[in-house]
Amino acid sequence: MRPAATLTAFAAGLTAVFAVALGLGSAVGPVVVDKPASQHVADTDDAHADDVEATHNEDAAHEADGATTLPGLSVADAGWALHLASDTASPDDAVPFRFTVTAPDGNPETDYVRTHTKELHLIVVRRDLSYLQHVHPVRAADGSWSVPLDLPAGGSYRVFADFRPAGLDRTLTLGADLSVPGAFAPQALPVANRTTTTGEYDVTLAGTPVAGRESDLVMSVSRDGAPVNDLQPYLGAYGHLVALRAGDLAFLHTHPAGPIEPSEPGGPDIEFGTTFPTAGSYRLFLDFRVDGVVRTAAFTVEVGEAP
Numbered sequence: 480m481r482p483a484a485t486l487t488a489f490a491a492g493l494t495a496v497f498a499v500a501l502g503l504g505s506a507v508g509p510v511v512v513d514k515p516a517s518q519h520v521a522d523t524d525d526a527h528a529d530d531v532e533a534t535h536n537e538d539a540a541h542e543a544d545g546a547t548t549l550p551g552l553s554v555a556d557a558g559w560a561l562h563l564a565s566d567t568a569s570p571d572d573a574v575p576f577r578f579t580v581t582a583p584d585g586n587p588e589t590d591y592v593r594t595h596t597k598e599l600h601l602i603v604v605r606r607d608l609s610y611l612q613h614v615h616p617v618r619a620a621d622g623s624w625s626v627p628l629d630l631p632a633g634g635s636y637r638v639f640a641d642f643r644p645a646g647l648d649r650t651l652t653l654g655a656d657l658s659v660p661g662a663f664a665p666q667a668l669p670v671a672n673r674t675t676t677t678g679e680y681d682v683t684l685a686g687t688p689v690a691g692r693e694s695d696l697v698m699s700v701s702r703d704g705a706p707v708n709d710l711q712p713y714l715g716a717y718g719h720l721v722a723l724r725a726g727d728l729a730f731l732h733t734h735p736a737g738p739i740e741p742s743e744p745g746g747p748d749i750e751f752g753t754t755f756p757t758a759g760s761y762r763l764f765l766d767f768r769v770d771g772v773v774r775t776a777a778f779t780v781e782v783g784e785a786p
């Protein structure tokens with residue numbers, strides 16, 4: 480073949496592959512690619528059939544079959560999309576981090592159903608899982624969100640916006656990449672641990688998680704060897720747990736077991752039900768509040784195959 484003909488054939492081949500990929504993408508459903516607003520509306524109905532089934536992600540079988548994009552892996556879902564004002568953040572926390580969430584009509588979403596007492600939870604994690612920050616941005620009347628971030632070092636970060644729009648019967652977790660300029664020394668995932676320390680508090684983890692069904696995890700807080708019985712309600716619960724899969728940072732929803740709206744001090748145990756979609760390594764970040772200070776305890780867990 481002459482070079483020109485080769486190129487033409489190559490281009491035709493590429494087009495065919497691309498067309499197949501596109502067709503497959505629309506057939507499979509939850510759309511990873513951010514589309515123009517005009518297509519969002521049409522997609523919403525299609526996505527709805529999936530929504531009913533995907534409500535909620537705690538459906539272990541559904542999550543385990545791998546057919547659906549897990550929360551946090553996509554910048555857009557069911558017509559809603561996350562837009563960072565910039566994909567680069569300043570390490571200077573005086574510069575607010577800004578973003579918007581657009582609705583299926585393409586306009587910024589302004590109508591939210593509160594979950595855990597907030598309209599939107601923003602979780603920022605360094606991609607090597609060495610750092611996590613959970614904050615609650617402020618929404619302006621035009622729908623734009625802003626919050627100061629405290630990012631300790633350069634590197635590649637993942638931003639998760641966790642919220643429930645009023646027009647949807649489930650929570651969405653949209654994720655986007657964020658770069659922070661500066662020196663970056665990636666850290667290896669810590670080995671699995673059952674005890675950890677944050678400030679003067681020790682936290683132990685009990686439970687044997689297995690893939691594909693809800694696993695019970697119990698975290699117990701102590702100080703100087705004595706159980707801590709004065710955990711303060713924080714965001715409507717005694718503790719909040721964010722679980723991320725090592726490798727792709729899939730975001731796992733966890734559900735506190737026990738009272739959802741505690742008004743009395745709690746502890747030392749905090750219980751969660753978590754569905755790990757696959758076997759493998761996960762990093763868990765537990766937020767709890769004592770003496771008015773929110774602490775974060777981190778664990779690495781190795782999740783086994785279901786017996």
Ligand SMILES: [Cu+2]
Nearest residue numbers: 600601613614
């Ligand atoms: Cu939150």
